């Protein structure tokens with residue numbers, strides 16, 4: 412930044428944003444990932460089976476889990492699909508750019524749009540994440556398996572719900588020069604938490620009754636990720652160590 416002529420005081424002002432960008436997005440994303448998974452007991456069982464053999468090494472009470480995002484993506488497709496589905500359901504960031512030269516875009520119906528140089532444009536990631544023309548009629552639902560075929564480029568079908576349509580719409584971390592630089596770090600943090608929870612703990616609703624997740628709270632333009640209504644007040648869980656996992660020591664490998 413200093414090489415680009417930005418004064419010390421402004422460098423400090425920009426850098427103070429970093430912890431906010433990191434915390435305000437990762438914490439609510441993890442809250443939803445945890446809640447969407449843990450409130451589906453069948454899914455928890457499936458995921459335990461998937462992660463236990465794929466990325467966990469246990470030697471007595473010493474447990475090592477690989478939290479590296481590419482290892483999880485490759486070896487735990489269902490967990491990674493849940494992660495992507497959580498990002499899709501909860502991110503509503505608006506990315507802002509300035510058009511640097513006159514640019515004409517055309518849509519699928521052949522209509523053309525001229526973006527004039529110097530104009531600021533805002534792109535709503537949340538809108539892309541929920542359009543039925545990309546995601547299909549169940550776009551508003553959390554589907555743990557939705558992203559299982561997402562990266563399969565041999566699937567050439569088009570239309571709502573196809574991997575091709577989903578890949579066009581799915582931009583949870585923005586794109587281009589300002590693509591979120593913290594995305595891999597964020598994924599590793601969240602995987603470390605989720606793997607520990609899935610393997611080491613039993614989690615149930617606070618009152619022992621039915622799972623009822625809080626709705627999304629009102630969204631503000633400065634948050635990238637939805638927060639639970641009333642800060643999740645009234646929603647709680649009870650956790651206890653899983654049988655056979657009471658005295659483990661956790662190691663996290665990247």
Ligand code: HEM
Nearest residue numbers: 432433436437440504506583584585586589591592593597
């Ligand atoms: C789930 C967690 C996160 C989400 C959903 C998220 C999302 C985003 C999005 C949507 C953008 C805007 C990209 C654009 O305008 O095209 C962004 C930018 C940014 N993020 Fe993240 N982020 C997360 C975690 C983090 C973490 C952990 C860090 C730092 C350790 C971080 C640092 C940044 C920075 C510095 C930028 C600005 C990049 C630039 O303008 O060049 N983010 N993030």
